[in-house]
Amino acid sequence: xxxxxxxxxxxxxxxxxxxxxxxxxxxxxxxxxxxxxxxxxxxxxxxxxxxxxxxxxxxxxxxxxxxxxxxxxxxxxxxxxxxxxxxxxxxxxxxxxxxxxxxxxxxxxxxxxxxxxxxxxxxxxxxxxxxxxxxxxxxxxxxxxxxxxxxxxxxxxxxxxxxxxxxxxxxxxxxxxxxxxxxxx
Amino acid sequence: xxxxxxxxxxxxxxxxxxxxxxxxxxxxxxxxxxxxxxxxxxxxxxxxxxxxxxxxxxxxxxxxxxxxxxxxxxxxxxxxxxxxxxxxxxxxxxxxxxxxxxxxxxxxxxxxxxxxxxxxxxxxxxxxxxxxxxxxxxxxxxxxxxxxxxxxxxxxxxxxxxxxxxxxxxxxxxxxxxxxxxxxxxxxxxxx
Numbered sequence: 001x002x003x004x005x006x007x008x009x010x011x012x013x014x015x016x017x018x019x020x021x022x023x024x025x026x027x028x029x030x031x032x033x034x035x036x037x038x039x040x041x042x043x044x045x046x047x048x049x050x051x052x053x054x055x056x057x058x059x060x061x062x063x064x065x066x067x068x069x070x071x072x073x074x075x076x077x078x079x080x081x082x083x084x085x086x087x088x089x090x091x092x093x094x095x096x097x098x099x100x101x102x103x104x105x106x107x108x109x110x111x112x113x114x115x116x117x118x119x120x121x122x123x124x125x126x127x128x129x130x131x132x133x134x135x136x137x138x139x140x141x142x143x144x145x146x147x148x149x150x151x152x153x154x155x156x157x158x159x160x161x162x163x164x165x166x167x168x169x170x171x172x173x174x175x176x177x178x179x180x181x182x183x184x185x
Numbered sequence: 186x187x188x189x190x191x192x193x194x195x196x197x198x199x200x201x202x203x204x205x206x207x208x209x210x211x212x213x214x215x216x217x218x219x220x221x222x223x224x225x226x227x228x229x230x231x232x233x234x235x236x237x238x239x240x241x242x243x244x245x246x247x248x249x250x251x252x253x254x255x256x257x258x259x260x261x262x263x264x265x266x267x268x269x270x271x272x273x274x275x276x277x278x279x280x281x282x283x284x285x286x287x288x289x290x291x292x293x294x295x296x297x298x299x300x301x302x303x304x305x306x307x308x309x310x311x312x313x314x315x316x317x318x319x320x321x322x323x324x325x326x327x328x329x330x331x332x333x334x335x336x337x338x339x340x341x342x343x344x345x346x347x348x349x350x351x352x353x354x355x356x357x358x359x360x361x362x363x364x365x366x367x368x369x370x371x372x373x374x375x376x377x
Contacts (some may be wrong), residue, residue, distance in 0.1 A: 119367040
């Protein structure tokens with residue numbers, strides 16, 4: 001575990017994450033974060049980053065924002081966490097405000113509506129690909145596939161509220177994957 | 186004001202329910218904002234979601250636009266609409282961030298706990314199921330919309346499947362493909 005000799009200030013952290021927030025077009029934010037924090041600035045070791053990602057993925061919330069919070073806290077405490085998260089989120093949020101205002105103004109324009117329909121159709125394809133890619137392992141395991149389909153049907157088709165669905169499904173899904181004694185030795 | 190409180194309630198809850206990332210919470214978000222509260226139309230939701238894919242940074246920041254439209258819909262002034270947008274962004278990002286901040290302090294103490302692995306393995310298929318439900322929630326207007334002609338739907342489904350196939354075949358920035366989808370849409374979907 002290598003920790004940086006000189007810890008960055010909150011301003012430096014904000015600047016670094018702001019840069020990611022401006023340049024990270026097209027999703028896959030975690031890879032951008034890794035490039036900047038581990039490879040670029042060397043603020044964290046590869047191991048520290050993977051540990052942060054593991055926490056970020058387990059807890060609720062966006063993985064990228066969670067990793068930013070953990071990295072920022074390690075580097076400069078609460079101020080670092082705030083600097084990292086705001087730096088990451090603000091540029092995209094501002095750009096979305098501008099896109100949103102343009103959308104509200106021009107949505108009834110024939111050309112804009114046609115382009116937006118194409119954009120939305122492509123976005124569905126992107127989400128579908130990400131789902132298939134992340135879920136590759138689950139789709140080929142009968143038990144996992146059962147929980148995938150159960151969740152999809154309850155939440156997606158029957159609109160069972162998400163907290164209810166989680167309370168109903170998660171305990172069984174976790175118990176069936178409980179730690180095995182023989183695997184521990 | 187009542188609208189702001191509703192937005193706050195809905196998005197704080199969504200923040201804490203986003204297990205395994207933001208996409209997992211899409212189906213519930215669509216249901217709450219379109220069907221239950223009618224803050225945005227199904228079309229708006231699909232468009233706002235896809236705009237989020239084109240902006241840099243976390244693409245779920247598009248939730249701010251739902252707040253903006255909700256305030257518009259309730260007849261609030263533009264100043265209030267911006268306030269609603271901020272409320273939604275804070276509601277969506279703060280609760281999970283606080284939780285992460287607090288838990289990352291004590292993470293080391295249960296890193297070795299064998300149940301941590303069980304939780305991750307058990308939750309993985311649920312997250313995938315929720316993401317599939319998200320594909321359905323957005324796709325039921327963006328890909329196949331019964332109000333549109335057969336021709337229109339063939340093109341939107343075709344664009345989506347093409348994006349999926351290209352992303353599997355080639356390492357390419359998805360934002361470029363989304364823009365390409367816009368060009369195809371502008372070219373093919375105008376008159377229909």
